[in-house]
Amino acid sequence: MKLSRIQELLRATMISEQGGDDPDIKYAKASDLMSDVLALSQAFSDRNTLLITGLTNKQVVRTCEISGIRAIVFVRGKNPRADTIELARQCNITLLACKLRMFEACGILHNSGILAPAGPCGDPRNAR
Amino acid sequence: MRAEALLHQEYAIRGGDFVNAGESSCKIRNTLRQIGIDSEVVRRIAIAAYEAEMNVVMYAHHGKMEVNVYPEEIRLTIDDSGPGIADIDLAMQPGYSTASEEMREMGFGAGMGLPNIKKNADVFNLTSRVGKGTRLEINILLNGKNG
Numbered sequence: 322m323k324l325s326r327i328q329e330l331l332r333a334t335m336i337s338e339q340g341g342d343d344p345d346i347k348y349a350k351a352s353d354l355m356s357d358v359l360a361l362s363q364a365f366s367d368r369n370t371l372l373i374t375g376l377t378n379k380q381v382v383r384t385c386e387i388s389g390i391r392a393i394v395f396v397r398g399k400n401p402r403a404d405t406i407e408l409a410r411q412c413n414i415t416l417l418a419c420k421l422r423m424f425e426a427c428g429i430l431h432n433s434g435i436l437a438p439a440g441p442c443g444d445p446r447n448a449r
Numbered sequence: 450m451r452a453e454a455l456l457h458q459e460y461a462i463r464g465g466d467f468v469n470a471g472e473s474s475c476k477i478r479n480t481l482r483q484i485g486i487d488s489e490v491v492r493r494i495a496i497a498a499y500e501a502e503m504n505v506v507m508y509a510h511h512g513k514m515e516v517n518v519y520p521e522e523i524r525l526t527i528d529d530s531g532p533g534i535a536d537i538d539l540a541m542q543p544g545y546s547t548a549s550e551e552m553r554e555m556g557f558g559a560g561m562g563l564p565n566i567k568k569n570a571d572v573f574n575l576t577s578r579v580g581k582g583t584r585l586e587i588n589i590l591l592n593g594k595n596g
Contacts, residue, residue, distance in 0.1 A: 355556035359496050360565045367492075376556050380503075383471035384556070387478060387495045389488075404468075412475075 333419035337409050344391050346371045348438040351427050355384040362388040363438045377401040379408050386412040396423045456518040462505040470506040474498035477516050493569040500562040501527045507552045527585045534577040
């Protein structure tokens with residue numbers, strides 16, 4: 322699913338777009354724990370993965386850069402500070418913000434076909 | 450005898466510097482990508498480096514991260530001056546953490562760092578002296594367990 326469609330589904334605001342790029346997203350992870358995001362990082366799939374989080378500090382962007390995640394949706398109406406936005410621009414990571422709670426955002430995206438990345442804690446075969 | 454490193458880089462890490470935390474690991478990631486290292490190897494090194502860098506920022510006074518690229522493997526060494534780890538077996542248990550509230554607010558300190566580093570390493574060595582500091586050495590083979 323195109324990120325622009327995800328933006329519509331979540332009624333999200335585009336905070337920082339990267340060069341008009343509209344990546345294809347297949348998977349999502351939702352967490353406020355960056356160590357968990359890193360621990361569940363999977364070979365190859367993270368390129369098509371979206372992070373849903375309520376944390377807005379620079380470490381969120383760093384975590385995505387390290388694991389290869391290309392887009393972040395901030396939930397619960399949170400907006401990142403200028404230094405987080407600037408780092409995302411440097412790292413070529415798209416930032417969106419929505420007013421939904423994390424659970425709601427996850428439900429909408431999962432219902433629309435976005436899956437958990439394959440792995441010990443999120444095998445798409447068990448997810449439906 | 451070990452071959453000479455094809456690439457050697459060193460980065461200083463300051464304890465408590467949450468603003469720049471992760472910058473060195475991102476630089477290492479970008480350098481390894483630029484020289485054409487396999488993307489899966491880069492991902493594993495970058496995750497291990499980032500978790501290790503965060504550990505120095507969170508717990509130590511200062512540290513040094515060194516990366517050496519050899520024809521067969523990449524070696525990452527992180528030395529820090531700090532409180533050290535009294536019980537390494539306990540520290541290695543997933544979920545065990547002595548993190549402060551500030552660290553947890555940054556999204557770290559969940560007790561997953563060291564197990565996560567080990568998971569991504571082909572060789573993992575952690576030594577520590579209480580009151581002095583900690584040394585972490587990891588090797589990732591260029592044709593390793595996930596490569």
